[in-house]
Amino acid sequence: MNGLFASGGPLVAVLLGFGFGFVLERAGFGSGCKLTAQFRLTDWSVFKVMFSAIVFAAVGLYVLEQIGLVNAQALYVPIPYLWAIAVGGALIGAGFAVGGYCPGTSAVGLMTGRIDALVFFAGLLIGTYLFAGFFPQLDALTTAGELTRGDRLPELLGVPEWLVLVVLVAAAVGVFFLGGWFERRARAAGQV
Protein backbone atom coordinates (compact mmCIF):
# COMPACT_ATOMS: atom_id res chain seq x y z
CA MET A 1 0.00 0.00 0.00
CA ASN A 2 2.95 2.33 0.51
CA GLY A 3 4.40 2.17 -2.98
CA LEU A 4 4.70 5.24 -5.15
CA PHE A 5 1.79 4.15 -7.33
CA ALA A 6 -0.49 2.83 -4.57
CA SER A 7 -3.83 4.56 -4.16
CA GLY A 8 -2.65 5.89 -0.79
CA GLY A 9 0.75 6.81 -2.22
CA PRO A 10 2.38 10.06 -3.34
CA LEU A 11 1.55 9.90 -7.06
CA VAL A 12 -2.22 9.56 -6.58
CA ALA A 13 -2.07 12.27 -3.90
CA VAL A 14 -0.32 14.70 -6.25
CA LEU A 15 -2.73 13.93 -9.11
CA LEU A 16 -5.86 14.36 -6.98
CA GLY A 17 -4.41 17.53 -5.45
CA PHE A 18 -3.61 18.77 -8.95
CA GLY A 19 -7.24 18.33 -9.94
CA PHE A 20 -8.37 20.08 -6.76
CA GLY A 21 -6.10 23.09 -7.28
CA PHE A 22 -6.84 23.28 -11.01
CA VAL A 23 -10.61 23.31 -10.51
CA LEU A 24 -10.45 25.83 -7.64
CA GLU A 25 -8.43 28.21 -9.82
CA ARG A 26 -10.80 27.72 -12.80
CA ALA A 27 -13.72 28.48 -10.48
CA GLY A 28 -12.09 31.79 -9.58
CA PHE A 29 -11.39 30.69 -6.01
CA GLY A 30 -7.83 31.96 -6.10
CA SER A 31 -9.35 35.44 -5.88
CA GLY A 32 -10.16 36.78 -2.42
CA CYS A 33 -12.40 39.36 -4.06
CA LYS A 34 -14.54 36.76 -5.82
CA LEU A 35 -14.61 34.52 -2.73
CA THR A 36 -15.75 37.26 -0.34
CA ALA A 37 -18.35 38.48 -2.85
CA GLN A 38 -20.30 35.48 -1.53
CA PHE A 39 -20.56 37.23 1.84
CA ARG A 40 -21.60 40.47 0.11
CA LEU A 41 -24.25 38.28 -1.59
CA THR A 42 -23.27 39.69 -5.00
CA ASP A 43 -21.61 36.51 -6.37
CA TRP A 44 -22.88 33.12 -5.22
CA SER A 45 -20.15 31.01 -6.80
CA VAL A 46 -18.88 29.68 -3.45
CA PHE A 47 -22.30 28.32 -2.44
CA LYS A 48 -23.06 27.00 -5.92
CA VAL A 49 -19.71 25.26 -6.45
CA MET A 50 -19.54 23.74 -2.97
CA PHE A 51 -23.15 22.60 -3.01
CA SER A 52 -22.96 20.99 -6.45
CA ALA A 53 -19.66 19.26 -5.61
CA ILE A 54 -21.06 17.92 -2.32
CA VAL A 55 -24.25 16.67 -4.00
CA PHE A 56 -22.36 15.09 -6.89
CA ALA A 57 -19.94 13.26 -4.59
CA ALA A 58 -22.65 12.22 -2.11
CA VAL A 59 -24.97 10.83 -4.80
CA GLY A 60 -21.98 9.20 -6.53
CA LEU A 61 -20.89 7.47 -3.32
CA TYR A 62 -24.46 6.29 -2.70
CA VAL A 63 -24.80 4.80 -6.18
CA LEU A 64 -21.37 3.13 -5.98
CA GLU A 65 -22.31 1.67 -2.58
CA GLN A 66 -25.56 0.26 -3.98
CA ILE A 67 -23.74 -1.57 -6.77
CA GLY A 68 -21.04 -2.74 -4.38
CA LEU A 69 -18.08 -0.74 -5.70
CA VAL A 70 -17.58 1.32 -2.53
CA ASN A 71 -17.60 0.07 1.05
CA ALA A 72 -19.38 2.74 3.09
CA GLN A 73 -17.84 1.44 6.32
CA ALA A 74 -14.37 2.21 4.98
CA LEU A 75 -15.08 5.90 4.29
CA TYR A 76 -13.71 8.46 6.72
CA VAL A 77 -16.47 10.29 8.62
CA PRO A 78 -15.39 13.13 10.96
CA ILE A 79 -16.54 12.71 14.58
CA PRO A 80 -19.30 15.21 15.50
CA TYR A 81 -17.63 17.14 18.35
CA LEU A 82 -20.29 19.81 17.90
CA TRP A 83 -18.72 22.61 19.97
CA ALA A 84 -15.28 22.08 18.52
CA ILE A 85 -16.66 21.99 14.95
CA ALA A 86 -18.93 25.03 15.47
CA VAL A 87 -16.26 27.19 17.17
CA GLY A 88 -13.56 26.17 14.71
CA GLY A 89 -15.88 26.60 11.73
CA ALA A 90 -16.95 30.06 12.91
CA LEU A 91 -13.32 31.16 13.35
CA ILE A 92 -12.45 29.93 9.85
CA GLY A 93 -15.52 31.71 8.45
CA ALA A 94 -14.53 34.94 10.19
CA GLY A 95 -10.95 34.53 8.97
CA PHE A 96 -12.29 33.98 5.46
CA ALA A 97 -14.39 37.18 5.58
CA VAL A 98 -11.57 39.30 7.02
CA GLY A 99 -8.62 37.79 5.17
CA GLY A 100 -10.27 36.83 1.88
CA TYR A 101 -9.40 33.14 1.78
CA CYS A 102 -9.81 29.84 3.51
CA PRO A 103 -6.76 27.58 3.93
CA GLY A 104 -7.11 25.67 0.64
CA THR A 105 -7.97 28.69 -1.48
CA SER A 106 -5.04 30.68 -0.05
CA ALA A 107 -2.77 27.97 -1.46
CA VAL A 108 -4.42 28.55 -4.86
CA GLY A 109 -4.28 32.34 -4.57
CA LEU A 110 -0.60 32.49 -3.69
CA MET A 111 0.30 30.38 -6.74
CA THR A 112 -1.39 32.94 -8.99
CA GLY A 113 0.85 35.71 -7.62
CA ARG A 114 -1.40 37.18 -4.95
CA ILE A 115 0.78 38.53 -2.14
CA ASP A 116 -2.25 38.83 0.14
CA ALA A 117 -2.89 35.08 -0.22
CA LEU A 118 0.76 34.38 0.67
CA VAL A 119 0.39 36.53 3.79
CA PHE A 120 -2.85 34.71 4.68
CA PHE A 121 -1.01 31.39 4.27
CA ALA A 122 1.73 32.61 6.64
CA GLY A 123 -1.03 33.59 9.07
CA LEU A 124 -2.23 29.96 9.06
CA LEU A 125 1.13 28.91 10.48
CA ILE A 126 1.03 31.65 13.14
CA GLY A 127 -2.50 30.55 14.08
CA THR A 128 -1.23 26.98 14.42
CA TYR A 129 1.59 28.10 16.77
CA LEU A 130 -0.92 30.14 18.77
CA PHE A 131 -3.12 27.07 19.16
CA ALA A 132 -0.11 24.91 20.05
CA GLY A 133 0.99 27.45 22.66
CA PHE A 134 -2.41 27.35 24.36
CA PHE A 135 -2.97 23.64 23.74
CA PRO A 136 -3.20 22.72 27.44
CA GLN A 137 -6.11 25.18 27.80
CA LEU A 138 -7.71 24.28 24.43
CA ASP A 139 -7.35 20.51 24.47
CA ALA A 140 -10.77 19.94 26.07
CA LEU A 141 -12.48 22.20 23.51
CA THR A 142 -11.25 20.08 20.58
CA THR A 143 -13.43 17.17 21.70
CA ALA A 144 -16.29 19.18 23.24
CA GLY A 145 -19.94 18.46 22.53
CA GLU A 146 -19.69 14.97 21.08
CA LEU A 147 -22.93 13.84 19.51
CA THR A 148 -23.42 10.14 20.17
CA ARG A 149 -26.71 9.53 18.36
CA GLY A 150 -25.02 9.20 14.98
CA ASP A 151 -22.09 10.52 12.98
CA ARG A 152 -24.14 10.94 9.80
CA LEU A 153 -27.41 12.68 8.97
CA PRO A 154 -29.36 9.51 8.01
CA GLU A 155 -28.58 7.87 11.37
CA LEU A 156 -29.08 11.08 13.37
CA LEU A 157 -32.45 11.85 11.78
CA GLY A 158 -33.52 8.24 11.41
CA VAL A 159 -34.37 8.62 7.73
CA PRO A 160 -33.14 6.66 4.70
CA GLU A 161 -30.06 7.95 2.94
CA TRP A 162 -31.85 8.49 -0.39
CA LEU A 163 -34.25 10.92 1.31
CA VAL A 164 -31.35 13.03 2.62
CA LEU A 165 -29.91 13.04 -0.89
CA VAL A 166 -33.22 14.13 -2.45
CA VAL A 167 -33.41 17.04 0.00
CA LEU A 168 -29.79 17.97 -0.76
CA VAL A 169 -30.39 17.94 -4.51
CA ALA A 170 -33.44 20.16 -4.03
CA ALA A 171 -31.41 22.49 -1.80
CA ALA A 172 -28.69 22.72 -4.44
CA VAL A 173 -31.24 23.65 -7.11
CA GLY A 174 -32.64 26.20 -4.66
CA VAL A 175 -29.19 27.71 -4.10
CA PHE A 176 -28.76 28.19 -7.87
CA PHE A 177 -32.14 29.92 -8.16
CA LEU A 178 -31.72 32.06 -5.05
CA GLY A 179 -28.12 32.91 -5.94
CA GLY A 180 -29.11 33.82 -9.49
CA TRP A 181 -31.77 36.17 -8.17
CA PHE A 182 -29.30 37.92 -5.82
CA GLU A 183 -26.69 38.17 -8.61
CA ARG A 184 -29.16 39.75 -11.05
CA ARG A 185 -30.24 42.20 -8.36
CA ALA A 186 -26.61 43.14 -7.60
CA ARG A 187 -25.91 43.70 -11.32
CA ALA A 188 -29.02 45.83 -11.72
CA ALA A 189 -27.92 47.93 -8.74
CA GLY A 190 -24.45 48.32 -10.26
CA GLN A 191 -22.73 46.54 -7.36
CA VAL A 192 -20.83 44.16 -9.61
Place this chain on the structure above:
Amino acid sequence: MENSNACGLPQRPYWPAWRAGLALGVVLLLTFILTGHGLGATGFTTRLSAWLGDLAAPQWTLANDYLGPMIEDGSVLSSWITWQVLGVFLGALVSAYFAGRMAWRIEGEASAGRIGRLLKALAGGILAGFGARIAAGCTSGVGLSGAAVLSVAGFVFLGAFFAAGLVAARLSGGGVK
Protein backbone atom coordinates in the same frame (compact mmCIF):
# COMPACT_ATOMS: atom_id res chain seq x y z
CA MET B 1 -17.62 36.28 -23.88
CA GLU B 2 -18.32 38.84 -21.25
CA ASN B 3 -15.82 39.54 -18.55
CA SER B 4 -17.29 37.79 -15.54
CA ASN B 5 -14.68 39.11 -13.15
CA ALA B 6 -15.68 42.24 -11.27
CA CYS B 7 -12.56 42.05 -9.15
CA GLY B 8 -9.96 44.11 -10.91
CA LEU B 9 -8.28 43.99 -14.28
CA PRO B 10 -10.07 42.57 -17.31
CA GLN B 11 -9.11 38.96 -17.77
CA ARG B 12 -10.42 35.69 -19.13
CA PRO B 13 -13.64 34.66 -17.38
CA TYR B 14 -13.69 31.86 -14.85
CA TRP B 15 -15.67 28.66 -15.34
CA PRO B 16 -19.39 28.96 -14.65
CA ALA B 17 -20.27 27.71 -11.18
CA TRP B 18 -22.11 24.58 -12.36
CA ARG B 19 -19.13 23.39 -14.38
CA ALA B 20 -16.62 24.08 -11.60
CA GLY B 21 -18.95 22.42 -9.10
CA LEU B 22 -19.32 19.25 -11.16
CA ALA B 23 -15.56 19.10 -11.82
CA LEU B 24 -14.87 19.54 -8.11
CA GLY B 25 -17.43 16.82 -7.40
CA VAL B 26 -15.63 14.43 -9.75
CA VAL B 27 -12.25 15.08 -8.08
CA LEU B 28 -13.81 14.68 -4.61
CA LEU B 29 -15.59 11.45 -5.55
CA LEU B 30 -12.40 10.03 -7.09
CA THR B 31 -10.50 10.90 -3.90
CA PHE B 32 -12.99 8.98 -1.77
CA ILE B 33 -12.98 5.98 -4.14
CA LEU B 34 -9.19 5.78 -4.27
CA THR B 35 -8.28 6.64 -0.67
CA GLY B 36 -11.39 6.32 1.52
CA HIS B 37 -11.06 9.95 2.66
CA GLY B 38 -11.62 13.38 1.15
CA LEU B 39 -9.50 16.40 0.25
CA GLY B 40 -7.78 18.70 2.76
CA ALA B 41 -5.44 21.60 3.36
CA THR B 42 -4.63 22.36 7.01
CA GLY B 43 -3.30 18.87 7.67
CA PHE B 44 -0.37 20.16 5.64
CA THR B 45 -0.03 23.61 7.23
CA THR B 46 -0.04 21.98 10.67
CA ARG B 47 2.73 19.59 9.67
CA LEU B 48 4.61 22.47 8.04
CA SER B 49 4.31 24.44 11.31
CA ALA B 50 5.73 21.50 13.28
CA TRP B 51 8.55 21.05 10.77
CA LEU B 52 9.51 24.75 10.72
CA GLY B 53 9.19 24.90 14.50
CA ASP B 54 11.61 21.99 14.78
CA LEU B 55 14.09 23.90 12.60
CA ALA B 56 13.77 27.29 14.30
CA ALA B 57 13.04 26.37 17.93
CA PRO B 58 13.56 22.61 18.37
CA GLN B 59 13.39 22.66 22.17
CA TRP B 60 10.08 24.56 22.32
CA THR B 61 8.57 22.48 19.52
CA LEU B 62 9.58 19.13 20.99
CA ALA B 63 8.36 20.16 24.44
CA ASN B 64 5.03 21.40 23.06
CA ASP B 65 2.17 19.03 23.83
CA TYR B 66 0.58 19.53 20.41
CA LEU B 67 3.51 19.77 18.00
CA GLY B 68 5.99 17.63 19.93
CA PRO B 69 4.34 14.24 19.29
CA MET B 70 4.26 14.97 15.54
CA ILE B 71 8.02 15.54 15.52
CA GLU B 72 8.68 12.43 17.57
CA ASP B 73 6.90 10.32 14.97
CA GLY B 74 9.75 10.99 12.56
CA SER B 75 9.60 12.84 9.25
CA VAL B 76 6.62 15.06 9.93
CA LEU B 77 6.16 16.24 6.34
CA SER B 78 6.13 12.72 4.93
CA SER B 79 2.38 12.30 4.61
CA TRP B 80 -0.40 11.92 2.05
CA ILE B 81 -1.66 15.45 2.71
CA THR B 82 1.75 16.98 1.92
CA TRP B 83 1.70 15.40 -1.54
CA GLN B 84 -1.91 16.38 -2.06
CA VAL B 85 -1.25 20.06 -1.22
CA LEU B 86 1.84 19.99 -3.45
CA GLY B 87 -0.60 18.88 -6.16
CA VAL B 88 -2.91 21.80 -5.30
CA PHE B 89 -0.02 24.24 -5.77
CA LEU B 90 0.84 22.70 -9.14
CA GLY B 91 -2.76 22.49 -10.35
CA ALA B 92 -3.43 26.12 -9.45
CA LEU B 93 -0.21 27.21 -11.15
CA VAL B 94 -0.95 25.34 -14.38
CA SER B 95 -4.56 26.52 -14.49
CA ALA B 96 -3.68 30.17 -13.87
CA TYR B 97 -0.78 30.07 -16.32
CA PHE B 98 -2.83 28.71 -19.23
CA ALA B 99 -5.71 31.08 -18.44
CA GLY B 100 -3.36 34.07 -18.43
CA ARG B 101 -4.22 34.89 -14.83
CA MET B 102 -0.72 34.97 -13.36
CA ALA B 103 0.32 38.37 -11.98
CA TRP B 104 2.02 39.70 -8.87
CA ARG B 105 -0.54 41.78 -7.04
CA ILE B 106 -2.13 42.57 -3.71
CA GLU B 107 -5.81 41.97 -4.26
CA GLY B 108 -8.04 44.47 -2.50
CA GLU B 109 -5.36 47.14 -1.92
CA ALA B 110 -7.46 49.71 -3.80
CA SER B 111 -10.13 49.75 -1.09
CA ALA B 112 -8.19 48.77 2.04
CA GLY B 113 -4.75 50.24 1.27
CA ARG B 114 -1.63 48.12 0.85
CA ILE B 115 -0.74 47.80 4.54
CA GLY B 116 -4.37 47.55 5.62
CA ARG B 117 -5.07 44.75 3.16
CA LEU B 118 -1.99 42.75 4.17
CA LEU B 119 -2.79 43.17 7.88
CA LYS B 120 -6.32 41.91 7.23
CA ALA B 121 -4.96 38.95 5.27
CA LEU B 122 -2.60 38.14 8.14
CA ALA B 123 -5.35 38.44 10.76
CA GLY B 124 -7.67 36.27 8.67
CA GLY B 125 -4.98 33.63 8.25
CA ILE B 126 -4.29 33.56 11.98
CA LEU B 127 -8.01 33.18 12.77
CA ALA B 128 -8.39 30.40 10.20
CA GLY B 129 -5.21 28.58 11.23
CA PHE B 130 -6.25 28.71 14.88
CA GLY B 131 -9.85 27.69 14.15
CA ALA B 132 -8.79 24.79 11.95
CA ARG B 133 -6.92 23.24 14.88
CA ILE B 134 -9.99 23.49 17.10
CA ALA B 135 -12.26 21.91 14.47
CA ALA B 136 -9.52 19.43 13.42
CA GLY B 137 -9.96 20.50 9.81
CA CYS B 138 -10.92 23.32 7.47
CA THR B 139 -13.40 24.15 4.72
CA SER B 140 -11.97 21.38 2.53
CA GLY B 141 -11.40 18.65 5.07
CA VAL B 142 -14.44 19.00 7.34
CA GLY B 143 -16.83 21.19 5.30
CA LEU B 144 -16.58 19.89 1.75
CA SER B 145 -15.36 16.32 2.39
CA GLY B 146 -17.40 15.92 5.57
CA ALA B 147 -20.63 16.98 3.90
CA ALA B 148 -20.00 14.64 0.95
CA VAL B 149 -20.25 11.64 3.31
CA LEU B 150 -23.36 13.26 4.87
CA SER B 151 -21.57 13.70 8.20
CA VAL B 152 -23.20 15.83 10.89
CA ALA B 153 -19.78 17.45 11.48
CA GLY B 154 -19.63 18.61 7.85
CA PHE B 155 -22.99 20.37 7.90
CA VAL B 156 -22.48 21.91 11.36
CA PHE B 157 -19.14 23.21 10.11
CA LEU B 158 -20.64 24.75 6.96
CA GLY B 159 -23.45 26.38 8.95
CA ALA B 160 -21.09 27.96 11.50
CA PHE B 161 -18.60 28.89 8.76
CA PHE B 162 -21.10 30.77 6.60
CA ALA B 163 -22.99 32.39 9.47
CA ALA B 164 -19.78 33.73 11.02
CA GLY B 165 -18.51 34.76 7.59
CA LEU B 166 -21.63 36.79 6.80
CA VAL B 167 -21.45 38.59 10.16
CA ALA B 168 -17.68 39.15 10.05
CA ALA B 169 -17.89 40.52 6.49
CA ARG B 170 -20.50 43.06 7.63
CA LEU B 171 -18.37 44.10 10.62
CA SER B 172 -15.08 44.32 8.72
CA GLY B 173 -16.05 46.36 5.69
CA GLY B 174 -17.45 43.78 3.28
CA GLY B 175 -14.49 41.55 2.54
CA VAL B 176 -11.94 41.98 -0.26
CA LYS B 177 -12.93 44.57 -2.87
